[in-house]
Amino acid sequence: MDVFTSALELLRHHRPERxxxxxxxxxxxxxxxxxxxxxxxxxxxxxxxxxxPAVLGALVDAGIRAFDVASMVEIERIAAFPGVELFFMNPIKSRNAVARAYHEFGVRSFAFDSDDELDKIVQESGGAKDLQLFLRVACPNTHSLIPLEGKFGATREVAPGLLLRARQIAKRLGITFHVGSQAVVPAAFGEALRQVGQLIVESGVMVDAIDIGGGFPSRYPHSHPPDLASFMDEVTKAADELAVKHSCELLCEPGRALVAEAESVIVRVDARRDNALYVNDGAFGTLFDAAYSGFRFPARLVSASKRKARDMDFVLYGPTCDSSDYMPGPFRLPANVREGDYIEIGQVGAYGRVLSNRFNGFGEYDQIVLTDEPMLSMYAGPAEAAPMQPLEAARA
Structure with missing residues (x-):
């Protein structure tokens, strides 16, 4: 894979069609x-x-050894890395997936949220005595931009009975929850942990682990959450209040917070109509969340005439024939953007690649590595953070 110092350097060598x-x-x-x-x-x-693969490899190189997986495809992909531990945290799995995960790939940690799912895990693992079982409990998602409540999670009424039954089966027993994707208020985790603490006391069942799920945020033009340290402070404070704090392991499942900054997409402007730019990627590609989840992504013009121009708000249309291939943004770009220019759109490392498809024959990408900083970062210091301003290049 070719390596460049920036999107601007890429365009000095190559003007990609895709x-x-x-x-x-x-x-x-x-x-x-x-x-x-x-x-x-x-x-x-x-x-x-x-x-x-480059992102997964970077995470492993940094020291990540545990992975939340939801399918056999993910299990097969991650199991290729030596020394990793897989947690099958999808609360509903096929019988074949449970059996293969346990017997072929050595998975011992499974989530469940019903008696039926618990039965399935026990039966397909052959009545195994070395299971680590996590009860997924329902959790309010009031502080997240993408709520995930409703599909999974045992209610407070049935959770005590499920905990009691699982305690008799599991070598290790845990509770897990999810506060929703892009949780922007640290208190979301504290509130959920306190509810879990109450559940443990009321059920009278001791647990060995609490998995606080994902939801840790990244930074976007429409969403500037507090520093991640404040989320850690809230988790630590709430965990210290638990009756099981001395004997209970904490786990978390970040996705967006680990990889949003790890990928951007460089698109070409194929047409302009007033404040609408028609680009060669969109809602059926890496910009799904911009079209359907109300997300605004940071953007900067990479190729433009050297004449300075004020910034203005643009909307984007993707390359397909579908009228829903529309990203309202707004995307703040120089007013002189025109056909043939290239735009870098950041923060698509979370869910962009994996949600793209081949509708209308699109969905093919060049892939490169950039060594510069993301446009918006939760981790880079002020001196490292890349400015959101146009990068001027001579038009080819």
């Missing part, structure tokens, strides 16, 4: 190192967020 996925493995490595140093427990990477 959109280019620009990987920054150093950003993933830095984020993982931060979590490993600051979270008082085991850090699992939520493998669904980004499956690029």
């Amino acid at each position: 959109p280019a996925l620009a990987l920054r493995p150093h950003a993933a490595h830095r984020a993982a190192a931060w979590f490993l140093a600051n979270f008082q427990g085991t850090v699992l990477y939520a493998a669904k967020a980004n499956d690029a």
Whole structure:
């Protein structure tokens, strides 16, 4: 894979016909190192967020050894790395997936949220005595930009009975929850942990682990969460209040927070109509969240005439025939942007690559590595953070 110091350097050598996925493995490595140093427990990477080999390799190089997986494809992919531990945290799994995970890949940690799912795990593991079982409990998602509540999670009424039953089966018993994706208020984790603490006391069942899930945020133009240290402070404070604090392991499952900064996409402007730019990637590609989840992504013009121009707000349309291939943004760019220019759109390392598809024959990307800093970073110091301003290049 070709390596460039920046998107500008790429365009000095090559003007790609396809959109280019620009990987920054150093950003993933830095984020993982931060979590490993600051979270008082085991850090699992939520493998669904980004499956690029370069990103996965950077996380492993940084010291990540535990992975939250949700499918056999993810299990097979991650198991290729030596010395990793897999946690099958999808609360509903096929029987074949449970059996293969346990017997072929040595998975011992499984999530469940019902009697039926617990039965399935016990039966397909052959009544194993070395299981680590995590009860997924329902959790309010009031502080997240993408709520995940409703599909999974045992209610407070049924959770005590499930804990009691699982305690009799499991070698280790845990509780897990998810506060929602892009949780922007540290208190979200504290509130959920206190509810879990109450559940443990009311059920009278001792647990060995609490997995606080993912949801840790990244920085976007529309979402500037507090520093991640404040989230860690809230988790530590709430964990210290637990009755089981001395005997209970903490786990977390960051996805977005580890990899959002690790990838951007470089797109070409194929047409302009007033404040609308038609680009060669979109809602059916890496910009799904910009179209359907209300996300704004940082953007900068990489190629432009050398004439200075004021900034203005643009909307983007993707390359497909579907009218829903529309990203309202707004994307703040110089007013002189025009056909043939290239734009770098940042923070697509979380879920961009994995949500893209081949609709209308699009979805093919060049892939490169960039060594510069992301446009917005939760980890880079002021001197490292790249400015959000146009990068001027002579038009080819």
